[in-house]
Amino acid sequence: MHSWPVPQYLPVAGEPVTLRLYDGADKKVAQVRPEGQTAGMYVCGITPYDSTHLGHAATYLTFDLIYRILLDNGFDVHYVQNVTDVDDPLFERAQRDGVDWRELGDSQIDLFRSDMELLEAFPPQDYVGAIESVDEVVDLVGKLLENGSAYVVDDPQYPDIYASVSATAQFGYESNYDRAQMEEFFRERGGDPERAGKRDALDALIWRAHREGEPAWDSPFGPGRPGWHVECAAIAANRLGPNFCIQGGGSDLKFPHHEFSAAHVEAAYGQPRMADFYVHTGMIGLDGTKMSKSLGNLVFVHKLVEQGxxxxxxxxxxxxxxxxxxxxxxxxxxxxxxxxxxxxxxxxxxxxxxxxxxxxxxxxxxxxxxxxxxxxxxxxxxxxxxxxxxxxxxxxxxxxxxxxxxxxxxxxxxx
The missing domain is CATH 1.20.120 (Four Helix Bundle (Hemerythrin (Met), subunit A))
Structure with missing residues (x-):
């Protein structure tokens, strides 16, 4: 998947200042010191069922600032971003609007690219859709099954595969949430705590067995499609390695998404920590309520530009x-x-x-x-x-x- 044009960068006279960022895992501000000349940065991308709103823009411009400061500090940046172009919200919106889910996804990805180009945000060198990364996910799921970090639920009809919260001793370090908070956010943010056959209510889906009417891909464990968290884990690890500098996204991704993405990589590769910095942006509200697609209270970048x-x-x-x-x-x-x-x-x-x-x-x-x-x-x-x-x-x-x-x-x- 292609990204968008690279904006011009003009060297600025004077002395650069070393970047310091707040790491959500350690809960402190620290100097960003990438190993070697290149800083690896992974930022979770869009689920393309609607246009880029100001909440998206605030997040991606935050990481654009980080990119620019790292350039000013003399580093190269290897920036990776995914697109979750296979997911339930996309299917539901496409069904509601009577369009093919692939066409809907492609149209919204094009709008996102256009908005990022308008805002002159630096593009990722690797811009990767979930569809493109299925083979990588299959490989990662296989690793997790092989080393006992994942398991198949006992369900002959839908033998889904889950990753265990107990697969890594450090699970929970990224979000710093207690069990009650984890359960609350897991339920609110796409988790399935009541799924029969799970060993723990918080275990995360990494391979969804094929259901009628859903897209599916072949795998050694049967036809199906990737879970959400494992998609980012596979894309990041295969391009930046199992440890890299910055993992980022909105604060609503802190748990379960970023916690499990890190846990999947750490369990598969024996890493104590996937990213050196976990960086999260605040939410943008409109009239006192978080701006979100589900609520429909959105202000769109391209609409503002069209208005002059x-x-x-x-x-x-x-x-x-x-x-x-x-x-x-x-x-x-x-x-x-x-x-x-x-x-x-x-x-x-x-x-x-x-x-x-x-x-x-x-x-x-x-x-x-x-x-x-x-x-x-x-x-x-x-x-x-x-x-x-x-x-x-x-x-x-x-x-x-x-x-x-x-x-x-x-x-x-x-x-």
């Missing part, structure tokens, strides 16, 4: 809140993003001196490196816009414009 909103203004609006915080989207938030972009571009026409520009770029780097503190970044930019900046210098405008574009992904007229 510049992608740079969308970025600035989303940067108003910290990436880890749950936050609200509103017309007022968007208006502030648009006003901020207008103020920046006015200031770039009279940019002041180089010293003030250099100080602004240093502050942008420092705040971004501090666990992506975008509110502090915007405060520094506002101060630069509003305060006297000295005698105008074209070099100052060039420096600020490049920093805004390369470090924040904010395109102005000056680049």
């Amino acid at each position: 909103v510049r992608p740079a203004a969308i970025r600035l609006a989303l940067y108003e809140g910290h990436y880890r915080a749950d936050r609200e989207w509103s017309d007022a938030v968007l208006a502030r993003g648009q006003q901020r972009l207008q103020g920046i571009e006015q200031a770039l026409r009279n940019p002041g001196g180089v010293a003030a520009a250099q100080e602004l770029v240093a502050q942008i780097r420092r705040h971004l490196a501090n666990d992506l503190d975008t509110p502090a970044v915007l405060a520094a930019i506002d101060q630069w816009v509003e305060n006297p900046r000295g005698k105008d210098s074209p070099e100052a405008a060039d420096l600020v414009a490049k920093a805004l574009y390369s470090l924040l992904g904010v395109r102005t007229f000056a680049v």
